[in-house]
Amino acid sequence: MTDVAPLTSPDRRPTRKGPRVVVAVGLTLALAAGIGYAADLGPFDPGPPIPDPEAIKQARAFLADWEAGHISRAAAQTSSPEQAERVLNSFTAGLDISKPTLTPGATTVGDDGTVTVAFTAKMPVTELGTWTYRSALPVRKQDDGVWKVNWELSLVHPNLSSTEKFRLEREDTSGPEINDRNGDALSSETSPSLGPLIPQIARGSGAGPRGAVQLVDRASGEVKGTEASFGKKSARPADRPVSTTLDTTWQSAAEKAVASEADGKDTALVALRIDNGEILAVANSPSSGFNRAVSGTYAPGSTWKIVTTSALLLGDAVAPSDVVDCPKYLTVGKRFQNVEASEHRGATFRKDFTASCNTAFISLRDKVGDGELGDVARKYFGVGQKWDVGIPSYDGSVPVPRDQTEKAASMIGQGRVQANPLIMASVTATAVSGTFHQPTLTGGTDDATATTPLPREIVAQLRELMRATVTDGTASVLADLPGEVGAKTGTAEVSDDAPNNGWFVAHRGNVAVACVVEKGVTGGASAGPVVRSLLDAVPDAPS
The missing domain is CATH 3.10.450.100 (NTF2-like; domain 1)
Structure with missing residues (x-):
């Protein structure tokens, strides 16, 4: 006990001074230890300085x-x-x-x-x-x-300095002639939408312009190094034209359709062959600048219900004759509604598809897994796989929904689902043929995709539903065209304060078409006339 006596006297209670001394000493030791750890990047390391x-x-x-x-x-x-x-x-x-x-x-x-x-x-x-x-x-x-x-x-x-700068050197090479599928020359004068595409087609074929950004001496002009090189040497003879899958008849009709029927709104359209994915026409309005038809990223709206319906039919979750009610509104985290708040009480699924009922499709969300739409899109339609079209393209995205609200939106082509007219023309072609063919603009491109054919009975149901959408539904703008035309309309929300984009996809014979009109409000009223103009002008796909 003698070791404790100085702190705890037997004739009085411990004072508050003792513990204060002990704590102070302990804290001093801890601080000293902390400084030592910090110096050695130990557990008290404050990390790198935080920038202002x-x-x-x-x-x-x-x-x-x-x-x-x-x-x-x-x-x-x-x-x-x-x-x-x-x-x-x-x-x-x-x-x-x-x-x-x-x-x-x-x-x-x-x-x-x-x-x-x-x-x-x-x-x-x-x-x-x-x-x-x-x-x-x-x-x-x-x-x-x-x-x-x-x-x-x-x-x-x-590498920029007071003694060195950059210089662009272009090789004196004239671009190759770009031909359509029949050997007819293509030009931006006759087909304005091809203006931005022709250099891309040439580069993709290895026959495009070449050049380099070089680092040079400011005084002497001596080349010190090459910062960037563009283009590549090609084995293709300089006078040999580049062939494409485009067709001048279809391309001209597509250019006319987007220019005359879209009421001056930004519009994009793609037409392709169903049997092999060859692209017949690519049209953009305005024609200069960004190629929204092939590289755009849009919510596809209700045209995506072709994929959603495929997933439901594949999982035997619904049949066209099943009753799936279509109320005006349905709340899943947020309130969803149909276009113009329409409703169809006691509707069959066939009616839901032809009338493009959002609430009915959303009510079936529990019938598919959270990642199932993306899986079906990828496995059967090639969406989200890497496509080699012959020019730069965006090949779609269908992420797994982060919550039930986003899953509900995905069922109707909203949320984070993204596509463009090239993708939706391909989706249409796959739905009505059963087989995905990677779209191509130049032919002979690499195909690294791997897909599974849709079952025949699913294809038959999709074709019947799309045909009924023309004869009895929202795609009636095509009803008087000859042939077994099938279609699907789409209205895609952009934001709370911007008009919706209008979508329209269709097939006839061996051709599938997709069109988007930005701020078109509804697909039937905006994109529908564009597609009608095209199909009315050209009877069928070239052989």
Whole structure:
């Protein structure tokens, strides 16, 4: 007990001073240990310094202004505005670069407090391709406390300096002639939608233009290195034309249809052969710029019910004669409704399909697994697999729903389901033939897809439902056309304050067609006349 006596006297209670001393000593030891651990990156390591949000904000603002072409505003956010403006204006001179894309990346903090924001630059070089490189922005706090991009030439590109710059060299090669399936020459003069596609077709065939961005000495012009190369040497003779699957008759009719029947709205259309996936026509309005028909990303709306119906029929979850009520509204996390709040009480599933009843389809969501729509789309329709069309394409996405609300939306082609006219023309062709054929624009492309044919009885039911949609449903705009025409309409929500996109898919003979009209409100009223115009002008697919 003698060891305790100094702290606990036998003739009095312990005072509060004792414990205070013990705690203080313990805390001191713990702090000392913590400092030791921190020095050795032990359990008390605070981690890397956290960058000031204002520094990151300044870097992102600089990149956004540079990307948008607001050069003076971007330069004003640097430590040397005059020099920055001069360099940013001259950097792309002679390089034929259109609008760049500048994407911020990782952020680090240096020992001197400099915040460095990495970024990726994508510089589109006209008719050649995209020059992609990585650089970084140093951001420092100025004497007045404001963060600025610390100007230096290397932030524009790591190899840009006071002695070296960039130069674009194009090889003197004339583009090849691009022909349709019959050997007739195609041109943007007669088919405006093909203007952006022809260079892509040429590049895809290995016969496109070639060139390079080179690093050169500012004084002598001596080449110091090659930053990016475009195009490739081709074994194809220079005077040998590139053949495509396009058909001038179909292409001309498609161009006329999107120009005359879409009321000036942005529109895209694809027509292809059902038996082999060969693309007969690709039309966009406006014709210049982005190829929304093949590379667009849209919610397909109720045209996607072709895939949803396939999943339900494959799982024996419903039959066309089954009664599936179609109320005006159905709430699954949010309120869903039919177009114009229509309803069909006591409707059969056949009626639900032909009237495009959203609430009926959503009510069947528990009949399919959460990932089943995506599985069916991929396995039977090739959607989401990698397609080799002959030009850049977007091949669709059907993610597993994150919740029941999103699953409900997926049943009617909303949520995160994405497609475009090429995909939906292919979906239509697969539904009515039973076999997926990878779409192609140039023929002879690689096909890495793997799909399973739809059962014959499912194909027969899909064909009957699509035919009934023309004779008795929302696709009646095609009812007086000759032949066994089948179709499906679609209305796809974009946002709460924007008009819906209108969709329409159809098949006749050996041709499947898909069309989207942005802000078209309803598919039958907007995209329907476009498809009708095309099918009315061209009787059948070429042999």
